[in-house]
Amino acid sequence: MSLFLCVDCGGSKTNAVICDAKGNIVGRALGGPSNASYLSVKDFTSAIRMTVSDALKTTTSPPSIEPVPLPPVGDTPFAAAWFGVSGLDSPMAVAEVIPILSNLLGIPAGPRLSVANDTILLAAPVRLHPDIKHAVGVICGTGSIAVSFEETETGFNELGRVGGWGWILGDEGGGFHVGREAIRQMVAETDAASVTGAPPPESVMTKLILGRFGLDSVLDILGAVHVPDPNPSVINPQHLPQFTMLREKRLSSLAPLVFTAAFEHDDQLALRVLKTTSSIFAAQIATILGDKDEKRPKLVKAQDAVLSLGGSLVGIEAYRNLLLEALAAKGHVFRYVEFVDDAAATGAVGLASSFKGQ
Incomplete structure (x- = not known):
């Protein structure tokens, strides 16, 4: 064969x-x-x-x-x-x-x-559009990275890249970032409420995340997030599943809850989380975009390129649109957008x- x-x-x-x-x-x-x-x-x-x-x-x-x-x-x-x-x-x-x-x-x-x-x-989607020679490949799922390419006679030449540094150093816009930002927004609202005396606004996202950890109050979230990584040989089967996860997965697994709250329940706190993460990722992608010059000869102009997107998070159209809106706000509108x-x-x-x- x-x-x-x-x-x-x-x-x-x-x-x-x-x-x-x-x-x-x-x-x-x-x-x-x-x-x-x-x-x-x-x-x-x-x-x-x-x-x-x-x-x-x-x-x-x-x-x-x-x-x-x-x-x-x-x-x-x-x-x-x-x-x-x-x-x-x-x-x-x-x-x-x-x-x-x-x-x-x-x-x-x-x-x-x-x-x-x-x-x-x-x-690969560059080959679908004979009028262009440049692509910006963006992966946004568990992690995130953006790389620009130029098509040549022998294949694809990588021009610039940004991201891909993993959950400790980066992965902006990805699952871990979304989960961490959700927790940060929750505790920020709790902090603000401590000086007003009024409870934080109702949030579907907050309820879903507290339910995932088996908690009644945001004030108890610290221990749930920071509990050490489990030792596989001594995991207690009576523990809730989230406490048998590694810390990175413990937070990245919250992303689906945030998406559910934002796009199925129009939860304003969840929407704010996703606008924040997509905006930060767009700012990172913008590092490799623009009009090239002597000092930055490998920049790619969005209007002359295809944005090729892959990964579970940008597979959700509403989140993909938030990312495109954030890029457009920075002046980067691609000639073509493909989701692979x-x-x-x-x-x-x-x-x-x-x-x-x-």
Whole structure:
């Protein structure tokens, strides 16, 4: 078989899609997280091995029930592979991962094995618009990052990037930021009420978050947020689920509650949270936008580019619109805006197309 594999490695899940030489999707699978900076080499490799193996099982009819061994026994089934890996941000990091993936798939390091940050998968929509050569790929899900690209004869050339520094240092606009900002807005209202004597305004978001932690008052939120990360070997099954989460997930898991309150209940506090996080993320994205000059030759003008969006949070149209409004307020209106809801599929089809006739 001559199969073409694209794997989108994210902080929440791994998405593997396999195409045949004609660009038909013949296999796919989802697996656990595979952010290269968060996981050990062993866990990173294991996540990819399991997901790609599961995807290979679906390429047969009927699907195989037996695991497909990786590295392959005998010849590799893959003609080429393209990996977009979250947390993979430097040439050194890429160089360290390539031998691992090369061995895992049986593909020699070289032009048939492409490995880069996961934003590269969002550059593909440039090819849908022949009147432009630039794309700004924005991922906003568990984490966030923005990267600008220029299409060349040999592929895509990265111009500038901002973000992708993880939940401790950044991830503006992403799930952790939304959860943290929600807690911050809740405690800010409680602080303000302490000097007025009046209770804070009613908020669906506040009720949902307190309910998640099993609390009756915002005054008790400190312990819930700051309780140490659990030791998996001594987790008490009677504890509420949120207390068995790592602290990062404890806050990022609040994002769906904020979205529910904002967009289903028109909760003003939740809307304020999302306007804040989207505005901060827009300001970050603006770092790589503008009219280029001698000092900043790699800036991209929004009016001459496609904004290609991916990730669970910008997959929600109302939040996506808040981000676009915040960018427009800063003078950045893109010629085209595309939401890529399946970057791995787009990448796999594009990869097969790029190898036609070879």
